[in-house]
């Protein structure tokens with residue numbers, strides 16, 4: 093992952109964009125994560141006959157090459173579907189700027205190298221306003237925690253772990269295994285006995301009646 | 302330092318801390334066919350194993366057909382996902398409640414009812430409504446697919462400790478007002494983002510009075526206020542609910558467990574970043590009018606006027622929602638007619654929910670032109686309801702009586718709300734297209750949904766005749 097992300101801004105000035113809108117449930121029935129970009133914002137992007145709706149921003153030629161989405165409050169609330177992040181990244185979105193994010197969506201985005209940056213309402217509104225003509229690019233500088241656009245430099249806050257992981261792109265599972273396997277084993281040795289389950293066996297008994 | 306129940310469970314499971322992230326041990330992991338395939342295939346590719354199959358449980362629920370077990374209506378893609386879960390559960394040795402299992406159901410219904418989910422545990426599932434299990438007094442997190450894989454391989458989760466939000470519900474609920482109405486009322490008050498970054502702890506007289514299944518409804522819906530999860534401290538009601546569950550600890554382990562669970566109450570001076578108090582007696586039966594659960598009004602209310610909303614983006618949202626929902630400002634909600642009634646989902650398809658609905662339905666008929674279905678939350682709920690004769694009440698009234706599954710809550714199987722049609726639904730999301738492309742969803746309690754089925758429009762269930770059913 094790069095320390096800097098640069099791209100053209102796509103404005104989506106709406107609160108409460110839930111993950112059902114980002115990717116509808118019917119496209120959750122695949123067995124892979126690749127190829128979801130064409131279903132991104134499916135119901136807003138296409139009509140019943142799968143023709144692009146002219147009034148939706150992703151169908152506007154001026155924003156065709158956009159890679160940074162800017163939205164308002166509570167972006168990505170609702171369903172935990174990581175497919176929402178996969179649809180965005182598969183489409184080519186590298187970062188989302190918003191006033192706030194749904195918690196699970198935010199966590200998912202970091203794991204997939206999608207930078208979600210929280211900015212104050214006034215900045216978001218300014219970026220949206222300036223992005224209207226399809227000519228605004230922004231740079232997200234993860235190293236210095238700054239967003240740069242139209243000659244302005246805005247500092248942002250980001251959790252250190254999120255920033256580290258976005259920059260390094262390292263596998264969390266490998267990290268946990270190599271650093272904490274011993275501690276996990278130790279924890280398991282001391283677990284309260286009621287926590288353990290013989291679920292397989294109990295289930296078998298239950299099923300055998 | 303005084304501890305809340307959240308602090309107590311958190312600390313008992315925290316293996317390590319780095320920056321703001323904690324590594325939490327996860328005691329129970331539930332998984333379903335939709336959010337697991339990518340995790341499993343990545344594990345295969347990398348040669349990972351499931352670390353603790355004994356603490357894991359797989360369930361088919363999201364796209365299972367509900368019309369028949371013998372001759373089910375199912376599309377190819379859904380079948381592929383169900384088959385993949387079957388195969389993966391074999392490959393990785395994870396216990397599975399298959400489509401044909403007599404204990405199949407929605408994960409958030411079967412976890413607690415089987416005793417797989419217990420108080421004092423950390424629970425994770427690749428599904429946002431995992432918060433439901435918090436009603437037992439556990440810390441239960443909905444997670445994404447990358448995290449599903451992390452939990453499978455390491456039995457742990459990296460998570461930033463959320464802030465804590467205490468919601469105290471004082472006083473008594475009025476007759477005809479249920480946990481669902483409380484949940485909708487709270488979301489209406491604090492908004493869809495009102496609890497982002499927080500874990501909600503519910504307490505107060507109305508919560509103590511509530512049965513465990515009602516608390517599940519409350520914790521379930523907390524996600525719709527943006528909460529990371531929600532919890533209710535376990536009490537005598539919780540213990541007797543859990544005790545009957547087939548997989549609950551037995552003998553001396555039960556004694557040990559209850560002793561521990563009793564210690565989990567929040568200390569009197571525990572610190573919360575946010576606190577609100579709510580007066581239970583002021584809550585009426587609620588109906589959503591818009592396209593997120595915060596767009597909600599009491600049954601005697603009217604659809605709001607966007608012009609009266611000061612905030613510009615909220616006004617735009619209201620206008621958009623009214624257009625999508627086909628409603629006019631000032632319209633009485635009791636004048637709104639419904640085409641479909643869906644009694645189901647992990648929010649409101651447990652036995653007590655079906656009983657509340659049946660009380661309204663008994664000796665009445667579904668209004669002409671309304672299609673009404675009951676989709677029990679699990680096959681166990683279905684069998685128990687049948688033992689009580691509830692299915693007869695529903696079927697005689699004109700309801701369809703289905704097998705369990707997520708069904709029209711998410712419309713991944715063939716149960717869909719057609720374009721332009723309007724539903725009264727006991728599920729949790731009234732998002733655009735959620736119950737089917739172009740469908741219009743109004744969220745209500747089971748009793749309110751049942752009443753809407755009978756009258757063909759929304760009615761105040763407090764004025765409807767209620768019969769005894771059990």
Ligand code: SF4
Nearest residue numbers: 430646647707710711
């Ligand atoms: S019933 Fe609905 S909300 Fe609950 S798990 Fe199924 S799809 Fe999700």
